[in-house]
Amino acid sequence: MRGLHQRLGWPGAVSLALILIAFGMALLAPWVAPFPDQGAGAPSIATKFLPPSADHLLGTDHLGRDMVSRVIYGARVSLSSGLLIVAFSLLIGLPVGVLAGYFGGWLDEGLMRITDVFLAFPALLLAVLMAAALGPGLLNSIVAVAVTWWPWYARMARAEVLALRGQPYVEAAQLMGVGHPRIILRHILPAAVRPLSVQAALDVGPALLTASALSFLGLGVLPPTADWGQMVDAGRKFFPERWWYSAAPGMAVFILALAFSVLGDALRDRAGGRRDGSA
Amino acid sequence: MALLDIRALSVDLPAPGGAIHALRRVDLTVTRGTIHGLIGESGCGKTMTAMALLGLLPRGADIGAERFLFDGMALRDVASSLRGRRIALISQDPAAALNPVLTIRRQIDDVLRAHHDLPRVARDARAVELLAATGLPDPARVLRSYPHQLSGGMQQRVVIAQALATGADLLIADEPTTALDVTIGAQVLALLRRLVQERGLTILMITHDMDVVAEVCDSATVLYAGTSVEDGPMSEVLTRPRHPYTRALLAALPDAGPPGTRLAAIEGRIPPPFEAIAGCAFAPRCAAAQAECRLRPPPERQDGQHRWTCLVERGTDDQAAA
Amino acid sequence: MTKPLLEVRDLVVRYGSRGLFRGQPRPAVSGVSLSLAPGQTLGVVGESGSGKSSLLRAILRLVPSESGKVVLDGQDWLALSPRELRRARQDIGVVAQNPFLSLSPRMTIAEILAEPLLARQGLARRGLQDRAAELLSRCGLPADFLPRRARELSGGQAQRVAIARALALDPKLLVLDEPTSALDISVQAQILNFLSDLKAESGLSMLFVTHNLKVVAHISDHLVVMRNGEVLEQGTTAELMSAPRHDYTHRLFGFGMRARQTAV
Numbered sequence A: 001m002r003g004l005h006q007r008l009g010w011p012g013a014v015s016l017a018l019i020l021i022a023f024g025m026a027l028l029a030p031w032v033a034p035f036p037d038q039g040a041g042a043p044s045i046a047t048k049f050l051p052p053s054a055d056h057l058l059g060t061d062h063l064g065r066d067m068v069s070r071v072i073y074g075a076r077v078s079l080s081s082g083l084l085i086v087a088f089s090l091l092i093g094l095p096v097g098v099l100a101g102y103f104g105g106w107l108d109e110g111l112m113r114i115t116d117v118f119l120a121f122p123a124l125l126l127a128v129l130m131a132a133a134l135g136p137g138l139l140n141s142i143v144a145v146a147v148t149w150w151p152w153y154a155r156m157a158r159a160e161v162l163a164l165r166g167q168p169y170v171e172a173a174q175l176m177g178v179g180h181p182r183i184i185l186r187h188i189l190p191a192a193v194r195p196l197s198v199q200a201a202l203d204v205g206p207a208l209l210t211a212s213a214l215s216f217l218g219l220g221v222l223p224p225t226a227d228w229g230q231m232v233d234a235g236r237k238f239f240p241e242r243w244w245y246s247a248a249p250g251m252a253v254f255i256l257a258l259a260f261s262v263l264g265d266a267l268r269d270r271a272g273g274r275r276d277g278s279a
Numbered sequence B: 001m002a003l004l005d006i007r008a009l010s011v012d013l014p015a016p017g018g019a020i021h022a023l024r025r026v027d028l029t030v031t032r033g034t035i036h037g038l039i040g041e042s043g044c045g046k047t048m049t050a051m052a053l054l055g056l057l058p059r060g061a062d063i064g065a066e067r068f069l070f071d072g073m074a075l076r077d078v079a080s081s082l083r084g085r086r087i088a089l090i091s092q093d094p095a096a097a098l099n100p101v102l103t104i105r106r107q108i109d110d111v112l113r114a115h116h117d118l119p120r121v122a123r124d125a126r127a128v129e130l131l132a133a134t135g136l137p138d139p140a141r142v143l144r145s146y147p148h149q150l151s152g153g154m155q156q157r158v159v160i161a162q163a164l165a166t167g168a169d170l171l172i173a174d175e176p177t178t179a180l181d182v183t184i185g186a187q188v189l190a191l192l193r194r195l196v197q198e199r200g201l202t203i204l205m206i207t208h209d210m211d212v213v214a215e216v217c218d219s220a221t222v223l224y225a226g227t228s229v230e231d232g233p234m235s236e237v238l239t240r241p242r243h244p245y246t247r248a249l250l251a252a253l254p255d256a257g258p259p260g261t262r263l264a265a266i267e268g269r270i271p272p273p274f275e276a277i278a279g280c281a282f283a284p285r286c287a288a289a290q291a292e293c294r295l296r297p298p299p300e301r302q303d304g305q306h307r308w309t310c311l312v313e314r315g316t317d318d319q320a321a322a
Numbered sequence C: 001m002t003k004p005l006l007e008v009r010d011l012v013v014r015y016g017s018r019g020l021f022r023g024q025p026r027p028a029v030s031g032v033s034l035s036l037a038p039g040q041t042l043g044v045v046g047e048s049g050s051g052k053s054s055l056l057r058a059i060l061r062l063v064p065s066e067s068g069k070v071v072l073d074g075q076d077w078l079a080l081s082p083r084e085l086r087r088a089r090q091d092i093g094v095v096a097q098n099p100f101l102s103l104s105p106r107m108t109i110a111e112i113l114a115e116p117l118l119a120r121q122g123l124a125r126r127g128l129q130d131r132a133a134e135l136l137s138r139c140g141l142p143a144d145f146l147p148r149r150a151r152e153l154s155g156g157q158a159q160r161v162a163i164a165r166a167l168a169l170d171p172k173l174l175v176l177d178e179p180t181s182a183l184d185i186s187v188q189a190q191i192l193n194f195l196s197d198l199k200a201e202s203g204l205s206m207l208f209v210t211h212n213l214k215v216v217a218h219i220s221d222h223l224v225v226m227r228n229g230e231v232l233e234q235g236t237t238a239e240l241m242s243a244p245r246h247d248y249t250h251r252l253f254g255f256g257m258r259a260r261q262t263a264v
Helices: A004-027 A036-040 A067-103 A105-120 A123-134 A138-165 A168-175 A180-216 A228-236 A243-273 B046-053 B075-082 B104-115 B120-133 B139-144 B152-165 B182-199 B210-216 B234-239 B244-251 C052-059 C082-091 C109-119 C128-138 C155-167 C185-202 C213-219 C237-242 C247-253 C257-263
Strands: B004-013 B020-030 B035-039 B062-064 B067-070 B087-090 B170-174 B202-207 B219-224 B227-233 B300-303 B306-309 C006-013 C029-036 C041-045 C067-072 C092-095 C173-177 C205-210 C222-227 C230-236
Touching (some): A004 A067, A004 A243, A067 A105, A067 A180, A067 A243, A105 A138, A123 A180, A180 A243, A180 C109, B004 B046, B020 B035, B020 B046, B035 B046, B035 B210, B046 B075, B046 B170, B104 B120, B104 B152, B120 B152, B152 B182, B182 B202, B182 B210, B202 B210, B227 B234, B244 C185, C006 C052, C029 C041, C029 C052, C029 C222, C029 C230, C052 C205, C082 C092, C092 C155, C109 C155, C213 C237, C213 C247, C222 C237, C222 C247, C230 C247
Parallel strands (some): B020 B227, B035 B219, B087 B170, C041 C205, C092 C173, C173 C205
Antiparallel strands (some): B004 B020, B004 B062, B004 B067, B219 B227, B227 B306, C006 C067, C222 C230
16 A cells, blocks of 8 residues: 555545545444444443443434444445445446447437436436435435436436547447447446446545435434434434534534545546546 | 857756756857847757746756856846836737737737836826837727737737836747738838848747748758758858858758658758757768767857757758759 | 449438428439449548549438448348348448547457457357457467556557457458548557558458548548548549649649649
8 A cells, every 4th residue: 555645635535545444444343343242233222322421432212222333334335325326326327328429310319318308307306306206215215315416427328429420440340340339348338337436436525425315304214224314314303402412423424525536536546637448 | 349249058957867958059149230039949948048048947947158148238137127128028928928818008008017117198108109119000999909809910910019018128929920911921021121221120030930030030040950961141151151060950841842742851850959069960861971979069050140959061052952 | 354343333322301391402422433442442532522432321221311322242232131231240340530539438459359250140259369369460469468457558559459340250342531630740650551561461451531632642542532521533543643734633732742842
């Protein structure tokens, strides 16, 4: 890892470290959480509403569960939903954008009008509608957000492909009689993926925020599974007397969303400073 | 006294793993009121020479010279203060040299305001006069235009007018016609020629194009691998080249012989700029090279105003245009 | 007289006008006819806006033609369906101006040379490496270039790789689009010599498009001078050089050192 801060800058390197720590804790939750069973949802009424202390660094909730453990377990859901939203969105947006940009013509027109329809709705409203229609649940909320998210990747992919389409080396392949699938896979995608992946990294934070917002509204995962948005919502009833209940997951969302955004900026600066194709 | 008097100029740029010898040894003398060509292929140091004259070398550059004088002043100390006042640059791409969102009036006026204490009306009159001097028809209309409304040749004339507005006496023209069509480029060259005659300007013409040299230059210096290898009056250098590199370069031109005949290509490649060279820089590619050529710097030779560096002595009768 | 390999008749290229009420724009190529005999080199020369690039792109079917005919080796080229075109394109090798742009920055030289071979169906995948090495050596480059990438080569070397790629499928026609304009004089001479050798050895037919009349005159048997989308004059190189009918052609030739020397 020597020189990481030189390549990403200090803010970027710190953000990356924070994100890695969060992922590590989410993966190793049963081992790193001080009260794994409480983190997973088991109540402990005797210890309810304890303020932060040496035993419970972030206090306990209305069922007496250790907030540190709950936040760590909540990271599993929140991080994976952030990542899955971006992944699903790329899965739809990338092919749509690449096909539209590469083939142009009526296919481009058609696909872009469809993305326009999705872009015309306010994203959160559409996500709420989708989630309400699909019913609560982790997968449903991920799908609901991804539906509002993919058009952006489609637009971006299309713009990248349009620029690459005119590159002499792409034209050269076409003139050699190389087939479309191979041109797309060999020449277009590898070059388009780099800027898109930077954007995707930038978007994990907002995706996580949106997913948290949905579960805050009761449209995400169901208790007793821990999720940051749902925890903030649950703690709201006891605010401000038991402030730690909402504050702990709220800070977690805030810090991670910020870290993803700073890291994305650092990656973009790096990608922008280098010539295409140096990878 | 020569306007530019440079002897043994070297520029080393710091780089990880040893210095880059951007210029190894450049001698350059430019007489007032003439057009002097600085000829070379890419990587020979012609642009680096221009940057040194303009005081635009990168930070940390190590400049060495026996003499490095402009009008008797030590350029090493004053280059950046002379830039835009007595030394102006005409770059290769006029479209990039002009700001696309400002009118031509604004861009010329900015220069005039920086150099002369004149009222607005007088500056406008001066701008019209300068544009007319560059042969632009309807200067008043050009003044109101934006760069994209002008053709490449017109843009280059505007850039030249800007250079005139500075009142500089030395113009460094860096490949001023390369981005233009042949016929338009010829007109721009004729303009530069006229400006030298009418206004007593001095031009250092940086180019890789022998036709450009032949068209407008009074004298020329040939650069190879950061070294000046030959220097003299244009007709001497182009028709009686003495240095093997100049000969090879001229023989490689597509119209050097009748169509269809083989051209004399120069095999090998230029030495990389981080390599130390003990002898003649061209020796590894030179057909006439002897063992000694690689060992010690070639001696300077002179015939009238024609100077070159080569170990091997030759008569004057043979020539490249055979 | 032999049948021409490439024949262009009254070709018109017009770029689409945007907007309903705009008038039709002036055609970029208006009624150009030319023909190229097998084993010959035809030079097309013109300045920017002359229509030479549009003509080339129309012949390669990178832009649609409005009217006219292009016949390549007896085949009605403009009538080919996209599927037929894909196969037929393998009969034409194309070399672009800047090898660092026309060779993919992500691929090794071996992969670049294998690409046209893979594109031709039915060609064995085995021996690709040998074939690529053979192509390189034909273009005067050593086989140890194969694992390298284009940016590690000099301009002249990279352009040779581009020519090697264009020759990979033994094309009937080699199309050269300003192939030496990005190169230094000494390297330009190497490439021009190499093209002359190719022509002499394998009787390759070439269409050479450039703004530089001197370069194209050196290598071409016939010349076409274009201006404003039209053919200004055409004829054998010797005819055009010794007695250009148009002042414009004369000006294209009559600039620079040779002109000066002969005038003195």
